[in-house]
Amino acid sequence: MFKLLKIDKEKCNACGLCEISCPFGAIAVENELAQANELCTLCGACVNVCPQAALAIERRKASVEELSQFKGVFIWAECEPHGEKHVPRKVAYEILSQGRRLADQLGEPLNAVVLGDEGLAEMDSLCYHGADRVLCFRHSLLGRYTSDGFTNVISAVIAGEKPSIFLYGATPNGRDLAPRVAARMRLGLTADCTELGIDENGQLVQTRPAFGGNIMATIISPYTRPQTATVRPNVFAAAKRDLDRPVNIEEMPVTLNKTNIRTRLIDEIRLASEEGRIEEAKVIVSAGRGCQDPINLDTLRELARKLGGVLAGSRAIVELGWIPHSLQVGQSGTTVGPDLYIAVGISGAVQHVVGMSSSKKIIAINKDPDAPIFKIADLGIVGDAPVILPKLINEIERIKVRR
Amino acid sequence: MKIVVCVKQVPEITDVNVNPETGTLVREGISAILNPFCEYALDHATQLKITQQETEVIAITMGPPQARSALFRCLELGDDRAVLVSDRKFAGADTWATALTLSAAIKASVPDFDLILMGKQAIDGDTAQVGPELAEILNLPQITYGVEINLSPKKKRIRVKRETEHGYEVLETRLPAVVSASKGELIRRVPSFQDVLTARLKDLRVISADDLDLDETELGLKGSFTQVINVFPPPQKQGGIKLEGLEPEVAARKIATYLRKEGFV
């Protein structure tokens, strides 16, 4: 018998709703009584559906007073190089729009935390997009992301400001930083959220995909403040720029020295700058092994150019050395969410699909009618990609000329 | 040198199907595998063992008794010994409670480790949080998304080539440290019959909550800071139209028409 899930024998009437609601096959009605087994993850799905309230999970209690001392929604506005400067990247504006919504619901201010060196620019833009206040930490040791340097600064912000919510973009750096901070400050952290809300108790309710996107889980952090989460890029839209919003930028003192940072940069290899960043692209033409030959990628590049987009690809062609890893879409690459995703010769493996399924429109070209990519494509074409593509480019030319 | 590799057993995600009527996961026939990213971590441990004589590689997992089979896989792939950290009290652990339990298990079973390797994420939870949390709990430097790991010419240091959004960077840090792997060697090793036999002779120890220097309130669901309150199937994306058997010209025209209709050209 599984202990932490309590089953009240008196109340259970063996209706079986728990059995069909359990995503893990961990509870079943046997001998006129619900019985749980070791597959139980304590997710609570059965507790929520039980009409008899016969199921309960023993959870820890938290002091409401203690938690209510924490106020304010904070986001880490990650910056990226832009010419000589470092400016907030797209995902910073996306979480700012979500942060604004949550802050308004709670009646609390929204703060953006920025780390960088003297090159930081466009800080006022964060205010125009929703921040009430920008906390700007400039230091020569913060010009480049390091786990140790950034963890020190963000942890100090949390200790000093006592926020109720702290959000990060679920970028590679965000996912390196957030858990480090969470462990230092003993905080609950939810990864890669695709939905955020506030419940009737003022708690942050976080929803994220799991099992390769096969199920969604809703998660709360009831005992720890701030409630922290990383937010998946390209899921939320940025707010419109509002130049009437007041600008409030505070330059903050930084105490950091070299010995705080235990990693040292030895070398850097930059790739694929000509191709453009796939994470922020509106149109992506994505190549898979079914493109047959790297020569054919030129046709895909041309198609991408004609549509104002960029080229990306599956892990299979990254491993073949056709494109660099920075252009890989998927679980071990980048999550993208363009308006249009054209998958050419891509089978649609789950690890690929989790990285692109939030694209608004998906076109797939594949010669196998049973390829899984067709399950999510708005328009699927069963056919030979290297043959169809040049003709498609001609067709697009023709449409453009006719106008 | 002593290398700890933290591994996890996961369901083979590609097998997962959702019952369209009930919206629940169909469990039948799902095989449990060693998380692929953990296999990459093992690859790196094996590589280091080749360059550095007298290296001991210890695989550790927290999981149910069945996770033993994932550890056997590690032993078949060349690890020297394995530790299964298993107890009902660990059930419902979130990433924090998992990292805390692992840290205590490492202290209890390999206190003199030099390097901890892990997969960058597990393919079931996909959080990528346990590595950095473990590093912080043990107060060690961390390097995530590693693709190549070398001992640096200076003793007691490692160099890790890691993926970034713009390419790669090479970082150096002192040991002990925590490194997570996002890639390993491309060709998966198939253990030989001999490997399988030797694996059964290697030391596989099971430890429980009683062996750890942790309070019961720090374990499992009770020790977790986050709580799953609901799980549900994702909104199904409706598949659109699928066109078969078209001449290439016609197919191209269909796509072009669609692009025009949707405003992309």
Ligand SMILES: Cc1cc2nc3c(=O)[nH]c(=O)nc-3n(C[C@H](O)[C@H](O)[C@H](O)COP(=O)(O)OP(=O)(O)OC[C@H]3O[C@@H](n4cnc5c(N)ncnc54)[C@H](O)[C@@H]3O)c2cc1C
């Ligand atoms: C831990 C892990 C992480 C992973 N992470 C990622 C990831 O981040 N991103 C990713 O993409 N993959 C990832 N993968 C790999 C993934 O499982 C697939 O192997 C990969 O996506 C397959 O790439 P593909 O579709 O290009 O190739 P294939 O699966 O080989 O598919 C090629 C497709 O092309 C079609 N085709 C062949 N010829 C033609 C033609 N002439 N015209 C049209 N179609 C044609 C075939 O029908 C087939 O469907 C990961 C795997 C693991 C284990």
